[in-house]
Amino acid sequence: MKDLFSQFKILLSFWNILKSKDFPWENQIVRDLEKKLSDYLEIPHVLGVASGTDALILALKACDVKPGDEVIVPAISFVSTAGAVAWIGAKPVFIDIESASFNIDPQKVESAVTPKTKAIIAVHLNGRMADMEAIRQLADSKALMVVEDAAHAFGSKYKGGSIGYYGDLACLSFNPTKVFGGCGDGGAIITKNAELARKISLFRTYGSPRYQEFGINHPIIGTASHLSPFQAAILDTKLRSVQRVTEKTRQNYFLYSELLKRVGDLVLPSNPSEYFINGYRFPILSKKRDELRLLLKKQGFDARIQYNVPLPYFEAFQYLGHKKGDFPNAEKLANEVLCLPTNYRLAEEEVKEVIRIIKKCFAPAN
Ligand SMILES: Cc1ncc(COP(=O)(O)O)c(C=O)c1O
Incomplete structure (x- = not known):
């Protein structure tokens, strides 16, 4: 605007x-x-x-x-x-949830x-x-x-x-x-x-x-x-600009998708052809997600954990009687997910910087 x-x-x-x-x-x-x-x-x-x-x-x-x-x-x-x-x-x-699509x-x-x-x-x-x-x-x-x-x-x-x-x-x-x-x-x-x-x-x-x-x-x-x-x-x-915004958001999404393949222990979202994904968030799974998040934050990038507790474990839903272990895929997501920023305002270079930071975190120490 x-x-x-x-x-x-x-x-x-x-x-x-x-x-x-x-x-x-x-x-x-x-x-x-x-x-x-x-x-x-x-x-x-x-x-x-x-x-x-x-x-x-x-x-x-x-x-x-x-x-x-x-x-x-x-x-x-x-x-x-x-x-x-x-x-x-x-x-x-x-x-x-499904482990592949969340x-x-x-x-x-x-x-x-x-x-x-x-x-x-x-x-x-x-x-x-x-x-x-x-x-x-x-x-x-x-x-x-x-x-x-x-x-x-x-x-x-x-x-x-x-x-x-x-x-x-x-x-x-x-x-x-x-x-x-x-x-x-x-x-x-x-x-x-x-x-x-x-x-x-x-x-x-x-x-x-x-x-x-x-x-x-x-x-x-x-x-x-x-x-x-x-x-x-x-x-x-x-x-009037939502199509352009979505296109740019998707470009950022697919840049991560392309350049983060086979990096460390990262699990990336799959992109089957029958889905048109608006690119709202790029969720990755990693055992190092807290470290990655901190590193990105230090460089001014807002990577978020969404969502870090499965809903059945909220205090508000305790009356339903669920316990840890009931929803293994949701728990894995909650423990390992990090949503990388895809916002249309991020320039290609900024997305590449996020990728560089992540790769560096997994690079073998000299
Ligand atoms: C998946 C999902 N459902 C529902 C809502 C609720 O929307 P609102 O904040 O407009 O009430 C949100 C908001 O973030 C959401 O992410």
Whole structure:
């Protein structure tokens, strides 16, 4: 957003928002953004909400998940994936991740299904989509709903389908750390299903379809979860450059992929051709990850451990009774992962410097 035209456009939008008396969900800027996102992702319904966490909660509600129901979730993710399930009184049923993709293991989903299972949440960790075909097939055979936690995966694809193509609903976060992030909280729910979209539009506006009916008749109970028009104005401007940003992020990702092959004990992410990875993070596994992280930090590079504790071991999920050893792949990831920076602002030389630092760490001492 450095160019003058973008800054001017945002200021103009802010001025129009300040003048308007619209509610957020009726605001033209929000509606325009929803339409543009729907065109970009080629999924008919996009509904802006207050955050990625709210998107998950409302998506589960739209799937009719109720207290006492079970929802299958991967053992590694940001807390909101399982937190959303618990927040509405349902039970998160954790399963281990695949060792190659770090995503939910479709082979393990089947044995976790019980008569109480209502839905599966597939997280597209680090921008690589989960094996959505396998998950969809399994969900269909068991009459389950599929929610995609696509917070990391704006712009990613699997077998040509974007987020929201295989799942019943996909949830986006627009928080500032994301590939397509704004300047605060924000999120969206994406769906091909008009009925689910209708439900969510009620849920996010106090359970009533029209402002004229507010206070007179609310057919269901809803909440207030709106994408702020200010966020929408910023995101609208960013959408114009998101393809360029993604391309640069991917270049950084693939530079690591190419130049870190066979270095030390590093395990690199695999990149099967049916996946279009947006490059959000480049996760490596190494027994030396803490040392690597420190070395990179000293040189000003922000390599992060994401995530360093599997969700089932959080204090908040102790009531589920899991113990160390239950999720070996998630534990290995938590103990060894380091996400290298891929941000589009990093120049090729900087990425090469990160690579040099890592190689030096593994070089035999003279
Ligand atoms: C995988 C994942 N899901 C959900 C969320 C929640 O998004 P938000 O911060 O917009 O509530 C995040 C945020 O970082 C995330 O990484």
